[in-house]
Amino acid sequence: MEQFFYFLSFLAILTSIMVVVSKNPVHSVLYLILTFFAITGHYILLNAHFLAIVNLVVYAGAIMVLFLFVIMFLNLNKDAEPKKPVAMQFASVLAAGLLFLVLVAAVKDVSLGTSSIPVSNIGYVSELGKLLFTKFMVPFEITSILFLSAMIGAVVIAKK
Amino acid sequence: MDIVLIEKSILVVIIFAISLGIAAYSTYFERKFAGFFQDRVGPNNAGPFGILQPLADGAKLFTKEEFIPTNANTFLFILGPSLAMLTACMTSAVIPWGGTLEVAGRTISLQVADLSVGILYVFGVVSLGVYGIMIGGWSSNNKYSLLGAIRAASQNISYEIAMGLSIIALLMVASDGTLSISNIVNFQINNYWLIVYQPLGFLIFMICSFAETNRTPFDLPECEAELVGGYHTEYSSMKLGLYLFAEYVNMFISSAVMATLYFGGYDVPFLADFEASLGHNLVTILGTLFFFGKIMLFIFFFMWVRWTIPRFRYDQLMKLGWQVLIPLSIINIVLTGLVLTFVK
Secondary structure, eight states: OHHHHHHHHHHHHHHHHHHHHOSSHHHHHHHHHHHHHHHHHHHHHTTOHHHHHHIIIIIIIIIHHHHHHHHHHHTOOTTTSOOOOHHHHHHHHHHHHHHHHHHHHHHHTOOOOOOOOOOOSTTSHHHHHHHHHHTTHHHHHHHHHHHHHHHHHHHHHHHO | OHHHHHHHHHHHHHHHHHHHHHHHHHHHHHHHHHHHHTTSOOSOSSSGGGTTHHHHHHHHHHHSOOOOOTTSOHHHHHHHHHHHHHHHHHGGGGSOOSSEEEETTEEEESOSOOOTTHHHHHHHHHHHTHHHHHHHHHHTTOHHHHHHHHHHHHHHHHHHHHHHHHHHHHHHHHOSSSOOHHHHHHHHHHSOOHHHHOHHHHHHHHHHHHHHTTOTTSOGGGOHHHHTTGGGTTOOHHHHHHHHHHHHHHHHHHHHHHHHHHSOTTOOTTGGGGHHHHOHHHHHHHHHHHHHHHHHHHHHHHHHHHTTSOOOOHHHHHHIIIIIIHHHHHHHHHHHHHHHHHTO
Protein backbone atom coordinates (compact mmCIF):
# COMPACT_ATOMS: atom_id res chain seq x y z
CA MET A 1 0.00 0.00 0.00
CA GLU A 2 2.76 2.41 0.97
CA GLN A 3 4.56 1.99 -2.37
CA PHE A 4 1.34 2.88 -4.14
CA PHE A 5 0.97 5.97 -1.99
CA TYR A 6 4.49 7.18 -2.78
CA PHE A 7 4.12 6.40 -6.47
CA LEU A 8 0.79 8.26 -6.71
CA SER A 9 2.12 11.22 -4.73
CA PHE A 10 5.18 11.41 -6.96
CA LEU A 11 2.93 11.25 -10.03
CA ALA A 12 0.58 13.91 -8.67
CA ILE A 13 3.38 16.35 -7.82
CA LEU A 14 5.30 15.73 -11.05
CA THR A 15 2.25 16.21 -13.26
CA SER A 16 1.16 19.30 -11.29
CA ILE A 17 4.57 20.85 -11.91
CA MET A 18 4.30 19.93 -15.58
CA VAL A 19 0.92 21.70 -15.73
CA VAL A 20 2.63 24.94 -14.76
CA VAL A 21 5.84 24.43 -16.74
CA SER A 22 4.32 23.31 -20.07
CA LYS A 23 4.46 25.96 -22.79
CA ASN A 24 1.52 24.54 -24.68
CA PRO A 25 -1.85 25.02 -22.89
CA VAL A 26 -3.23 21.78 -24.36
CA HIS A 27 -0.30 19.88 -22.81
CA SER A 28 -1.07 21.62 -19.50
CA VAL A 29 -4.64 20.36 -19.59
CA LEU A 30 -3.51 16.82 -20.42
CA TYR A 31 -1.08 16.88 -17.46
CA LEU A 32 -3.90 18.16 -15.25
CA ILE A 33 -5.97 15.13 -16.29
CA LEU A 34 -3.10 12.88 -15.18
CA THR A 35 -3.02 14.76 -11.86
CA PHE A 36 -6.70 13.99 -11.36
CA PHE A 37 -6.00 10.34 -12.09
CA ALA A 38 -3.33 10.29 -9.39
CA ILE A 39 -5.74 11.91 -6.92
CA THR A 40 -8.37 9.32 -7.83
CA GLY A 41 -5.77 6.69 -6.93
CA HIS A 42 -5.34 8.35 -3.53
CA TYR A 43 -9.08 8.18 -2.90
CA ILE A 44 -9.07 4.47 -3.74
CA LEU A 45 -6.23 3.93 -1.24
CA LEU A 46 -8.39 5.68 1.38
CA ASN A 47 -11.24 3.23 0.61
CA ALA A 48 -13.37 6.11 -0.68
CA HIS A 49 -14.68 4.39 -3.79
CA PHE A 50 -17.53 6.75 -4.46
CA LEU A 51 -15.39 9.86 -4.18
CA ALA A 52 -12.74 8.25 -6.40
CA ILE A 53 -15.12 7.45 -9.21
CA VAL A 54 -16.97 10.76 -8.95
CA ASN A 55 -13.64 12.58 -9.11
CA LEU A 56 -12.93 10.63 -12.29
CA VAL A 57 -16.34 11.31 -13.84
CA VAL A 58 -16.70 14.95 -12.89
CA TYR A 59 -13.17 16.33 -12.96
CA ALA A 60 -11.15 14.07 -15.27
CA GLY A 61 -14.19 13.41 -17.47
CA ALA A 62 -16.50 16.38 -17.73
CA ILE A 63 -14.67 19.48 -16.51
CA MET A 64 -11.38 18.69 -18.23
CA VAL A 65 -13.22 18.00 -21.50
CA LEU A 66 -14.69 21.49 -21.16
CA PHE A 67 -11.24 22.99 -20.46
CA LEU A 68 -9.78 21.22 -23.48
CA PHE A 69 -12.78 22.32 -25.53
CA VAL A 70 -12.30 25.98 -24.64
CA ILE A 71 -8.53 25.92 -25.13
CA MET A 72 -8.87 24.24 -28.52
CA PHE A 73 -11.32 26.94 -29.55
CA LEU A 74 -9.05 29.76 -28.39
CA ASN A 75 -6.22 28.28 -30.46
CA LEU A 76 -3.57 29.92 -28.28
CA ASN A 77 -0.20 30.58 -29.84
CA LYS A 78 2.67 33.03 -29.59
CA ASP A 79 1.22 35.66 -31.93
CA ALA A 80 -2.18 35.76 -30.30
CA GLU A 81 -0.82 36.02 -26.76
CA PRO A 82 -1.76 39.45 -25.35
CA LYS A 83 1.05 41.68 -24.03
CA LYS A 84 0.70 42.04 -20.28
CA PRO A 85 1.66 45.37 -18.68
CA VAL A 86 4.62 45.39 -16.27
CA ALA A 87 2.42 46.43 -13.33
CA MET A 88 0.23 43.38 -13.88
CA GLN A 89 3.24 41.08 -14.04
CA PHE A 90 4.59 42.60 -10.82
CA ALA A 91 1.20 42.16 -9.12
CA SER A 92 0.94 38.52 -10.16
CA VAL A 93 4.46 37.77 -8.90
CA LEU A 94 3.56 39.44 -5.59
CA ALA A 95 0.30 37.51 -5.25
CA ALA A 96 1.94 34.18 -6.07
CA GLY A 97 4.76 34.95 -3.61
CA LEU A 98 2.25 35.69 -0.83
CA LEU A 99 0.43 32.42 -1.53
CA PHE A 100 3.76 30.61 -1.41
CA LEU A 101 4.47 32.26 1.99
CA VAL A 102 1.12 31.06 3.36
CA LEU A 103 1.77 27.52 2.11
CA VAL A 104 5.24 27.44 3.63
CA ALA A 105 3.82 28.73 6.92
CA ALA A 106 1.22 25.98 6.85
CA VAL A 107 3.77 23.26 6.12
CA LYS A 108 6.15 24.53 8.85
CA ASP A 109 4.04 23.21 11.73
CA VAL A 110 3.31 19.83 10.21
CA SER A 111 4.49 16.96 12.36
CA LEU A 112 5.77 14.06 10.32
CA GLY A 113 4.45 11.31 12.58
CA THR A 114 3.87 7.77 11.41
CA SER A 115 0.33 7.73 10.21
CA SER A 116 -1.24 4.66 8.68
CA ILE A 117 -4.04 4.84 6.18
CA PRO A 118 -7.29 4.66 8.15
CA VAL A 119 -9.53 1.82 7.02
CA SER A 120 -13.16 2.80 7.31
CA ASN A 121 -16.34 2.19 5.37
CA ILE A 122 -17.31 5.84 5.27
CA GLY A 123 -16.40 6.03 1.57
CA TYR A 124 -19.00 3.46 0.52
CA VAL A 125 -22.04 4.75 -1.33
CA SER A 126 -24.56 3.58 1.26
CA GLU A 127 -22.67 5.13 4.20
CA LEU A 128 -22.09 8.37 2.33
CA GLY A 129 -25.74 8.49 1.30
CA LYS A 130 -26.94 8.02 4.87
CA LEU A 131 -24.66 10.80 6.08
CA LEU A 132 -25.73 13.16 3.29
CA PHE A 133 -29.43 12.59 3.88
CA THR A 134 -29.33 12.86 7.67
CA LYS A 135 -26.57 15.05 9.06
CA PHE A 136 -25.94 17.18 5.97
CA MET A 137 -29.51 17.18 4.65
CA VAL A 138 -29.95 20.96 4.32
CA PRO A 139 -26.65 21.83 2.59
CA PHE A 140 -27.07 18.81 0.32
CA GLU A 141 -30.55 19.85 -0.76
CA ILE A 142 -29.50 23.46 -1.27
CA THR A 143 -26.61 22.33 -3.47
CA SER A 144 -28.95 20.12 -5.47
CA ILE A 145 -31.31 23.02 -6.10
CA LEU A 146 -28.34 25.16 -7.13
CA PHE A 147 -27.22 22.57 -9.68
CA LEU A 148 -30.73 22.02 -10.96
CA SER A 149 -31.26 25.74 -11.45
CA ALA A 150 -27.92 26.00 -13.28
CA MET A 151 -29.00 23.22 -15.61
CA ILE A 152 -32.45 24.72 -16.20
CA GLY A 153 -30.76 28.08 -16.77
CA ALA A 154 -28.61 26.52 -19.50
CA VAL A 155 -31.73 25.10 -21.17
CA VAL A 156 -33.52 28.43 -20.95
CA ILE A 157 -30.55 30.26 -22.50
CA ALA A 158 -30.41 27.64 -25.25
CA LYS A 159 -34.10 28.18 -26.00
CA LYS A 160 -33.67 31.93 -26.63
CA MET B 1 -5.11 -15.55 -3.83
CA ASP B 2 -2.86 -16.57 -6.71
CA ILE B 3 -5.36 -18.95 -8.27
CA VAL B 4 -7.97 -16.17 -8.27
CA LEU B 5 -5.50 -13.97 -10.10
CA ILE B 6 -4.93 -16.68 -12.72
CA GLU B 7 -8.67 -17.21 -13.17
CA LYS B 8 -9.28 -13.51 -13.59
CA SER B 9 -6.41 -13.18 -16.06
CA ILE B 10 -7.82 -16.00 -18.18
CA LEU B 11 -11.25 -14.36 -18.04
CA VAL B 12 -9.80 -10.98 -19.07
CA VAL B 13 -8.00 -12.54 -22.05
CA ILE B 14 -11.16 -14.39 -23.15
CA ILE B 15 -13.34 -11.27 -22.85
CA PHE B 16 -10.76 -9.20 -24.72
CA ALA B 17 -10.56 -11.76 -27.53
CA ILE B 18 -14.36 -12.00 -27.76
CA SER B 19 -14.77 -8.20 -27.82
CA LEU B 20 -12.26 -7.87 -30.64
CA GLY B 21 -13.72 -10.83 -32.53
CA ILE B 22 -17.25 -9.48 -32.30
CA ALA B 23 -16.07 -5.98 -33.25
CA ALA B 24 -14.27 -7.39 -36.30
CA TYR B 25 -17.29 -9.33 -37.45
CA SER B 26 -19.57 -6.38 -36.70
CA THR B 27 -17.81 -4.59 -39.56
CA TYR B 28 -18.64 -7.52 -41.85
CA PHE B 29 -22.28 -7.68 -40.77
CA GLU B 30 -22.63 -3.92 -40.94
CA ARG B 31 -21.62 -4.04 -44.59
CA LYS B 32 -23.83 -7.07 -45.25
CA PHE B 33 -26.82 -5.34 -43.63
CA ALA B 34 -26.05 -2.12 -45.47
CA GLY B 35 -26.12 -4.13 -48.65
CA PHE B 36 -29.43 -5.71 -47.67
CA PHE B 37 -31.05 -2.38 -46.77
CA GLN B 38 -29.86 -0.78 -50.00
CA ASP B 39 -30.74 -3.78 -52.16
CA ARG B 40 -27.12 -4.69 -52.93
CA VAL B 41 -25.08 -7.83 -52.27
CA GLY B 42 -22.46 -6.44 -49.89
CA PRO B 43 -18.94 -7.93 -49.55
CA ASN B 44 -18.96 -11.39 -51.15
CA ASN B 45 -15.52 -12.01 -52.64
CA ALA B 46 -13.25 -12.89 -49.71
CA GLY B 47 -14.14 -16.47 -48.83
CA PRO B 48 -17.64 -17.97 -48.91
CA PHE B 49 -20.27 -15.18 -48.51
CA GLY B 50 -17.34 -12.78 -48.02
CA ILE B 51 -16.82 -14.15 -44.53
CA LEU B 52 -13.05 -13.42 -44.60
CA GLN B 53 -13.65 -9.73 -45.35
CA PRO B 54 -12.62 -8.49 -41.83
CA LEU B 55 -9.27 -10.30 -42.20
CA ALA B 56 -8.75 -8.77 -45.63
CA ASP B 57 -9.61 -5.31 -44.23
CA GLY B 58 -7.20 -5.82 -41.34
CA ALA B 59 -4.38 -6.89 -43.66
CA LYS B 60 -5.08 -3.89 -45.88
CA LEU B 61 -5.02 -1.40 -43.01
CA PHE B 62 -1.84 -2.88 -41.50
CA THR B 63 0.09 -2.76 -44.76
CA LYS B 64 -0.97 0.73 -45.85
CA GLU B 65 1.45 3.64 -45.72
CA GLU B 66 1.84 5.26 -42.35
CA PHE B 67 1.42 8.99 -42.70
CA ILE B 68 1.88 11.68 -40.05
CA PRO B 69 1.36 15.32 -41.13
CA THR B 70 4.43 17.56 -40.78
CA ASN B 71 2.79 20.08 -38.50
CA ALA B 72 1.02 17.51 -36.36
CA ASN B 73 1.99 16.93 -32.76
CA THR B 74 3.55 13.47 -33.25
CA PHE B 75 3.18 12.13 -29.72
CA LEU B 76 -0.44 13.18 -29.30
CA PHE B 77 -1.18 12.09 -32.87
CA ILE B 78 -0.18 8.54 -31.90
CA LEU B 79 -1.77 8.79 -28.44
CA GLY B 80 -5.22 9.63 -29.87
CA PRO B 81 -6.17 6.29 -31.47
CA SER B 82 -4.45 4.38 -28.66
CA LEU B 83 -6.63 6.13 -26.08
CA ALA B 84 -9.75 5.57 -28.17
CA MET B 85 -9.06 1.82 -28.25
CA LEU B 86 -8.04 1.66 -24.57
CA THR B 87 -11.17 3.33 -23.25
CA ALA B 88 -13.31 1.21 -25.57
CA CYS B 89 -11.93 -1.98 -24.04
CA MET B 90 -11.99 -0.86 -20.38
CA THR B 91 -15.71 -1.11 -19.64
CA SER B 92 -15.93 -4.87 -20.19
CA ALA B 93 -14.23 -5.44 -16.80
CA VAL B 94 -17.34 -4.67 -14.74
CA ILE B 95 -20.00 -6.32 -16.90
CA PRO B 96 -21.26 -9.64 -15.49
CA TRP B 97 -21.05 -11.95 -18.49
CA GLY B 98 -22.76 -14.82 -16.74
CA GLY B 99 -23.50 -16.52 -13.43
CA THR B 100 -20.94 -18.78 -11.78
CA LEU B 101 -19.11 -21.81 -13.06
CA GLU B 102 -18.12 -24.67 -10.76
CA VAL B 103 -14.77 -26.07 -11.86
CA ALA B 104 -12.87 -28.57 -9.68
CA GLY B 105 -14.70 -27.54 -6.51
CA ARG B 106 -14.12 -23.83 -7.09
CA THR B 107 -16.84 -21.30 -7.88
CA ILE B 108 -15.74 -18.93 -10.62
CA SER B 109 -17.71 -15.77 -11.28
CA LEU B 110 -17.92 -14.68 -14.91
CA GLN B 111 -17.39 -11.04 -13.96
CA VAL B 112 -13.86 -9.69 -13.75
CA ALA B 113 -14.42 -7.01 -11.10
CA ASP B 114 -17.60 -6.59 -9.08
CA LEU B 115 -16.99 -2.98 -8.06
CA SER B 116 -19.31 -1.42 -5.51
CA VAL B 117 -19.47 1.58 -7.85
CA GLY B 118 -19.74 -0.46 -11.06
CA ILE B 119 -22.30 1.73 -12.82
CA LEU B 120 -20.33 4.87 -12.12
CA TYR B 121 -17.22 3.12 -13.45
CA VAL B 122 -19.03 2.52 -16.75
CA PHE B 123 -20.06 6.14 -16.72
CA GLY B 124 -16.51 7.29 -15.93
CA VAL B 125 -15.02 5.33 -18.81
CA VAL B 126 -17.69 6.72 -21.14
CA SER B 127 -16.78 10.25 -20.11
CA LEU B 128 -13.07 9.52 -20.71
CA GLY B 129 -13.82 8.00 -24.10
CA VAL B 130 -13.99 11.35 -25.83
CA TYR B 131 -10.31 12.16 -25.13
CA GLY B 132 -9.11 9.81 -27.86
CA ILE B 133 -11.15 11.72 -30.43
CA MET B 134 -10.35 15.17 -29.01
CA ILE B 135 -6.60 14.59 -28.77
CA GLY B 136 -6.46 12.99 -32.22
CA GLY B 137 -8.53 15.74 -33.78
CA TRP B 138 -6.54 18.56 -32.21
CA SER B 139 -3.07 17.11 -32.81
CA SER B 140 -3.77 16.58 -36.54
CA ASN B 141 -3.46 20.36 -36.97
CA ASN B 142 -6.29 20.40 -39.49
CA LYS B 143 -9.39 22.55 -39.19
CA TYR B 144 -11.76 19.78 -40.21
CA SER B 145 -10.25 17.44 -37.62
CA LEU B 146 -10.51 20.17 -34.99
CA LEU B 147 -14.16 20.81 -35.81
CA GLY B 148 -14.85 17.08 -35.55
CA ALA B 149 -13.11 16.92 -32.18
CA ILE B 150 -15.04 19.90 -30.85
CA ARG B 151 -18.32 18.44 -32.01
CA ALA B 152 -17.45 15.16 -30.33
CA ALA B 153 -16.66 16.93 -27.05
CA SER B 154 -19.80 19.04 -26.87
CA GLN B 155 -22.00 16.15 -27.95
CA ASN B 156 -20.44 13.85 -25.37
CA ILE B 157 -20.90 16.33 -22.51
CA SER B 158 -24.48 17.19 -23.48
CA TYR B 159 -25.71 13.62 -23.68
CA GLU B 160 -23.79 12.48 -20.59
CA ILE B 161 -26.14 14.55 -18.42
CA ALA B 162 -29.30 12.87 -19.67
CA MET B 163 -27.58 9.48 -19.49
CA GLY B 164 -26.59 10.03 -15.85
CA LEU B 165 -30.09 11.19 -14.94
CA SER B 166 -31.67 8.11 -16.52
CA ILE B 167 -29.28 5.91 -14.51
CA ILE B 168 -30.40 7.71 -11.30
CA ALA B 169 -34.01 6.66 -11.94
CA LEU B 170 -32.84 3.10 -12.63
CA LEU B 171 -30.93 3.00 -9.34
CA MET B 172 -33.93 4.33 -7.42
CA VAL B 173 -35.79 1.17 -8.47
CA ALA B 174 -33.06 -1.45 -8.37
CA SER B 175 -30.32 -0.43 -5.95
CA ASP B 176 -29.96 -1.95 -2.49
CA GLY B 177 -27.39 0.53 -1.23
CA THR B 178 -24.53 -0.21 -3.62
CA LEU B 179 -24.02 0.68 -7.27
CA SER B 180 -22.68 -2.71 -8.24
CA ILE B 181 -23.84 -4.09 -11.59
CA SER B 182 -24.17 -7.70 -10.46
CA ASN B 183 -26.64 -6.38 -7.91
CA ILE B 184 -28.81 -4.89 -10.60
CA VAL B 185 -28.78 -8.17 -12.51
CA ASN B 186 -29.78 -9.99 -9.32
CA PHE B 187 -32.66 -7.57 -8.87
CA GLN B 188 -33.83 -8.43 -12.37
CA ILE B 189 -33.49 -12.17 -11.72
CA ASN B 190 -35.75 -11.84 -8.67
CA ASN B 191 -38.20 -9.33 -10.19
CA TYR B 192 -39.11 -8.31 -13.72
CA TRP B 193 -36.52 -6.90 -16.10
CA LEU B 194 -35.93 -3.20 -15.56
CA ILE B 195 -37.35 -2.27 -18.94
CA VAL B 196 -40.75 -2.96 -17.33
CA TYR B 197 -40.12 -0.41 -14.55
CA GLN B 198 -38.15 2.09 -16.62
CA PRO B 199 -39.39 2.23 -20.22
CA LEU B 200 -38.80 5.97 -20.55
CA GLY B 201 -35.43 5.69 -18.80
CA PHE B 202 -34.40 2.99 -21.26
CA LEU B 203 -35.40 5.12 -24.24
CA ILE B 204 -33.32 8.04 -22.95
CA PHE B 205 -30.39 5.77 -22.11
CA MET B 206 -30.47 4.19 -25.55
CA ILE B 207 -30.56 7.51 -27.40
CA CYS B 208 -27.65 8.72 -25.28
CA SER B 209 -25.74 5.51 -26.03
CA PHE B 210 -26.10 6.25 -29.73
CA ALA B 211 -24.74 9.74 -29.11
CA GLU B 212 -21.84 8.56 -26.91
CA THR B 213 -20.71 5.97 -29.46
CA ASN B 214 -20.95 8.55 -32.28
CA ARG B 215 -23.20 6.31 -34.32
CA THR B 216 -25.68 7.61 -36.88
CA PRO B 217 -27.86 9.68 -36.44
CA PHE B 218 -25.31 11.24 -34.04
CA ASP B 219 -22.15 10.74 -36.12
CA LEU B 220 -21.52 14.45 -36.61
CA PRO B 221 -17.88 14.27 -35.41
CA GLU B 222 -17.02 12.39 -38.62
CA CYS B 223 -19.76 13.84 -40.78
CA GLU B 224 -18.20 13.19 -44.22
CA ALA B 225 -20.53 15.54 -46.08
CA GLU B 226 -19.21 18.62 -44.23
CA LEU B 227 -15.94 17.71 -42.52
CA VAL B 228 -14.11 15.45 -45.04
CA GLY B 229 -13.59 12.71 -42.44
CA GLY B 230 -14.05 14.63 -39.21
CA TYR B 231 -11.56 13.93 -36.43
CA HIS B 232 -9.78 11.18 -38.38
CA THR B 233 -9.28 13.15 -41.62
CA GLU B 234 -5.47 13.03 -41.30
CA TYR B 235 -5.24 9.44 -40.12
CA SER B 236 -4.15 6.57 -42.31
CA SER B 237 -3.13 2.95 -41.99
CA MET B 238 -3.83 1.11 -38.73
CA LYS B 239 -4.25 4.33 -36.74
CA LEU B 240 -7.37 5.00 -38.77
CA GLY B 241 -8.18 1.32 -38.33
CA LEU B 242 -8.03 1.68 -34.54
CA TYR B 243 -10.45 4.63 -34.59
CA LEU B 244 -12.91 2.74 -36.76
CA PHE B 245 -12.43 -0.42 -34.72
CA ALA B 246 -12.91 1.41 -31.41
CA GLU B 247 -16.33 2.51 -32.64
CA TYR B 248 -17.35 -1.11 -33.12
CA VAL B 249 -15.96 -2.17 -29.74
CA ASN B 250 -17.88 0.74 -28.19
CA MET B 251 -21.02 -0.41 -29.95
CA PHE B 252 -20.57 -3.94 -28.61
CA ILE B 253 -19.91 -2.70 -25.08
CA SER B 254 -22.82 -0.27 -24.98
CA SER B 255 -25.07 -3.04 -26.31
CA ALA B 256 -23.82 -5.19 -23.44
CA VAL B 257 -24.46 -2.38 -20.93
CA MET B 258 -28.00 -1.83 -22.21
CA ALA B 259 -28.73 -5.57 -22.13
CA THR B 260 -27.34 -5.76 -18.58
CA LEU B 261 -29.08 -2.72 -17.13
CA TYR B 262 -32.51 -3.00 -18.75
CA PHE B 263 -32.88 -6.50 -20.21
CA GLY B 264 -31.78 -8.71 -17.35
CA GLY B 265 -28.19 -9.38 -18.40
CA TYR B 266 -27.62 -13.15 -18.38
CA ASP B 267 -31.05 -13.72 -16.81
CA VAL B 268 -33.36 -15.97 -18.81
CA PRO B 269 -36.88 -16.49 -17.41
CA PHE B 270 -37.54 -20.03 -16.16
CA LEU B 271 -34.00 -21.20 -17.01
CA ALA B 272 -33.27 -21.65 -13.29
CA ASP B 273 -36.04 -24.28 -13.13
CA PHE B 274 -33.96 -26.56 -15.33
CA GLU B 275 -30.89 -26.34 -13.09
CA ALA B 276 -31.61 -29.73 -11.48
CA SER B 277 -31.85 -31.56 -14.80
CA LEU B 278 -29.21 -29.68 -16.82
CA GLY B 279 -26.60 -29.03 -14.14
CA HIS B 280 -25.31 -25.71 -12.82
CA ASN B 281 -22.54 -25.13 -15.35
CA LEU B 282 -24.71 -25.78 -18.39
CA VAL B 283 -27.35 -23.35 -17.11
CA THR B 284 -24.67 -20.70 -16.62
CA ILE B 285 -23.30 -21.22 -20.12
CA LEU B 286 -26.80 -21.09 -21.60
CA GLY B 287 -27.41 -17.84 -19.70
CA THR B 288 -24.21 -16.37 -21.12
CA LEU B 289 -25.21 -17.46 -24.64
CA PHE B 290 -28.61 -15.81 -24.21
CA PHE B 291 -26.85 -12.67 -22.97
CA PHE B 292 -24.77 -12.61 -26.15
CA GLY B 293 -27.98 -13.12 -28.12
CA LYS B 294 -29.43 -9.99 -26.50
CA ILE B 295 -26.22 -8.10 -27.29
CA MET B 296 -26.43 -9.21 -30.94
CA LEU B 297 -29.99 -7.90 -31.17
CA PHE B 298 -28.83 -4.51 -29.90
CA ILE B 299 -25.90 -4.46 -32.33
CA PHE B 300 -28.33 -5.25 -35.12
CA PHE B 301 -30.52 -2.38 -33.90
CA PHE B 302 -27.53 0.00 -34.03
CA MET B 303 -26.91 -1.03 -37.64
CA TRP B 304 -30.59 -0.93 -38.57
CA VAL B 305 -30.81 2.66 -37.34
CA ARG B 306 -27.60 3.63 -39.12
CA TRP B 307 -28.84 2.55 -42.53
CA THR B 308 -32.38 3.85 -42.04
CA ILE B 309 -32.20 7.29 -40.41
CA PRO B 310 -30.25 10.27 -41.81
CA ARG B 311 -28.05 12.25 -39.43
CA PHE B 312 -29.18 15.31 -37.50
CA ARG B 313 -28.17 18.86 -38.14
CA TYR B 314 -25.91 20.08 -35.35
CA ASP B 315 -28.42 22.51 -33.82
CA GLN B 316 -31.07 19.78 -33.86
CA LEU B 317 -28.68 17.51 -32.00
CA MET B 318 -28.09 20.09 -29.27
CA LYS B 319 -31.81 20.88 -29.09
CA LEU B 320 -32.66 17.20 -28.64
CA GLY B 321 -30.05 16.79 -25.92
CA TRP B 322 -30.76 19.88 -23.83
CA GLN B 323 -34.39 20.67 -24.46
CA VAL B 324 -35.92 17.22 -24.82
CA LEU B 325 -33.82 14.52 -23.19
CA ILE B 326 -32.74 16.38 -20.02
CA PRO B 327 -36.27 17.60 -19.09
CA LEU B 328 -37.65 14.14 -19.94
CA SER B 329 -35.11 12.40 -17.74
CA ILE B 330 -35.87 14.78 -14.83
CA ILE B 331 -39.59 14.04 -15.28
CA ASN B 332 -38.70 10.36 -15.30
CA ILE B 333 -36.91 10.71 -11.93
CA VAL B 334 -39.87 12.56 -10.39
CA LEU B 335 -42.37 10.01 -11.73
CA THR B 336 -40.25 7.11 -10.48
CA GLY B 337 -40.06 8.76 -7.06
CA LEU B 338 -43.83 9.30 -6.93
CA VAL B 339 -44.56 5.72 -7.96
CA LEU B 340 -42.08 4.31 -5.45
CA THR B 341 -43.58 6.44 -2.66
CA PHE B 342 -47.29 5.95 -3.31
CA VAL B 343 -47.65 2.61 -5.08
CA LYS B 344 -45.32 0.39 -3.10
